Amino acid sequence: MSPFANSERLFKIASQLMPGGVNSPVRAWGAVGLSPRLIARGEGARIYDVDGNAYLDYVGSWGPLILGHAYPEVVAAVQEAAARGTSFGASTPGEVELAEMLVRAVPGLEMVRLVSSGTEACMSALRLARGATGRARVIKFDGCYHGHADSFLVAAGSGMLTHAIPGSPGVPGEIADLTMSLPYNDLDAVARALKQHPGEVAAIFVEPVVGNMGVVPPQSGFLEGLRRLCDQEGCLLVFDEVITGFRVAWGGAQARYGIKPDLTCLGKIIGGGLPVGAYGGRRDLMAQMAPVGPIYQAGTLSGNPVAVAGGLAALKALKQAGTYESLEEKGAWLARELSAAAARQGAAVTINRVASMLTVFFTPGPVANLNDAKKADLNQFQRFFQGMLAEGVYLPCSQFEAWFVSTAHSQKDLESTVAAAERVWTGMARG
Numbered sequence: 001m002s003p004f005a006n007s008e009r010l011f012k013i014a015s016q017l018m019p020g021g022v023n024s025p026v027r028a029w030g031a032v033g034l035s036p037r038l039i040a041r042g043e044g045a046r047i048y049d050v051d052g053n054a055y056l057d058y059v060g061s062w063g064p065l066i067l068g069h070a071y072p073e074v075v076a077a078v079q080e081a082a083a084r085g086t087s088f089g090a091s092t093p094g095e096v097e098l099a100e101m102l103v104r105a106v107p108g109l110e111m112v113r114l115v116s117s118g119t120e121a122c123m124s125a126l127r128l129a130r131g132a133t134g135r136a137r138v139i140k141f142d143g144c145y146h147g148h149a150d151s152f153l154v155a156a157g158s159g160m161l162t163h164a165i166p167g168s169p170g171v172p173g174e175i176a177d178l179t180m181s182l183p184y185n186d187l188d189a190v191a192r193a194l195k196q197h198p199g200e201v202a203a204i205f206v207e208p209v210v211g212n213m214g215v216v217p218p219q220s221g222f223l224e225g226l227r228r229l230c231d232q233e234g235c236l237l238v239f240d241e242v243i244t245g246f247r248v249a250w251g252g253a254q255a256r257y258g259i260k261p262d263l264t265c266l267g268k269i270i271g272g273g274l275p276v277g278a279y280g281g282r283r284d285l286m287a288q289m290a291p292v293g294p295i296y297q298a299g300t301l302s303g304n305p306v307a308v309a310g311g312l313a314a315l316k317a318l319k320q321a322g323t324y325e326s327l328e329e330k331g332a333w334l335a336r337e338l339s340a341a342a343a344r345q346g347a348a349v350t351i352n353r354v355a356s357m358l359t360v361f362f363t364p365g366p367v368a369n370l371n372d373a374k375k376a377d378l379n380q381f382q383r384f385f386q387g388m389l390a391e392g393v394y395l396p397c398s399q400f401e402a403w404f405v406s407t408a409h410s411q412k413d414l415e416s417t418v419a420a421a422e423r424v425w426t427g428m429a430r431g
């Protein structure tokens, strides 16, 4: 009997009930040619599938689980909050405490609003930017993902055509046309786009460290240049820190690189694995949101007390001294040793890393934008993914995602990951 019989059986049923058998497309493992494993539980750095197989987890629920799975203080806080009632549709003390913690931690936050996902955070920030500036156009970057709101589900226009085209059926061309998607790390392209539409661009949205084309760091001067161009043009700079917030530093990428955006989007880690998103920024902007201002946004479960309890417990644990230094060391060690193992086995890879997020690109590199990332050999990636899974290492099921190291990954876990990678690369070299 297959060692994954329960996963296969359940996924077959799931595929009849939910599109692709999943509640989010990336989970269907389309890019890696395997039937996905259904996960029964997680503990620390490991997850366990419904057939009892154990995996060392570098997905971490796509970023939120920076403390590892079932972190005791998070579980206890969620249990206690749930026992007091799961939702009231009224403000609760936990929301006040979380809002205060976010505003204190993130340099660009003077005010904040809690929502239930990163998508909601980004779509709300876009509406605020458009409402506050009276402008309709928005600039984003190829390979950056800001959730699935229409204005962000676009593909870059071809050639000189900077206007984007719909990235999905159902996104009207009129909406996509208001978005320009440009090469990441290309300030000249941004300057040209702003010149093409003077006074029409409401905001520039950017992942200050990209996670969604695989990890791509900002080149020196890129974020500073965006800040300068926004100041000159009168448009807003929006940092989408749904991944990088509390990942690359306690105050996010804006603290790490010392650039203050006008608005910030948050998610993932701030919920501790529960559904919490947030957007915030300058007080004069946030004051334009209902009910004090005219720009509308709302949510039944925004600031949900159970989710907020999980987020608060996670952030309090993260705030402990030495956490980010340790995560930096673990990320650096893993990237360095993976790179050395690949070189020993003649595997042509580029490893991009910022703090505890990294990507192994199957291309000689460098990888500084989406065109570079797309040079990756997806066949090699798929073979590596399958080999590592067989070794009990659970990697993101796409070349264009990030590995996440958590505080729960021990040095022994990292060493066994490198040893597994070396065995897989040896096998791949043999053909």
Ligand code: KE4
Residues within 6 Å of the ligand: 024, 025, 026, 027, 062, 117, 118, 119, 120, 122, 145, 146, 147, 148, 207, 211, 212, 240, 241, 242, 243, 267, 268, 277, 401
């Ligand atoms: P959610 O709506 O999925 O909570 O957040 C959307 C979002 C916004 N901004 C950034 C930078 C993000 O990375 C995301 C979501 N990330 C993906 C994976 N990189 C979520 C995984 C999925 O879609 O299932």
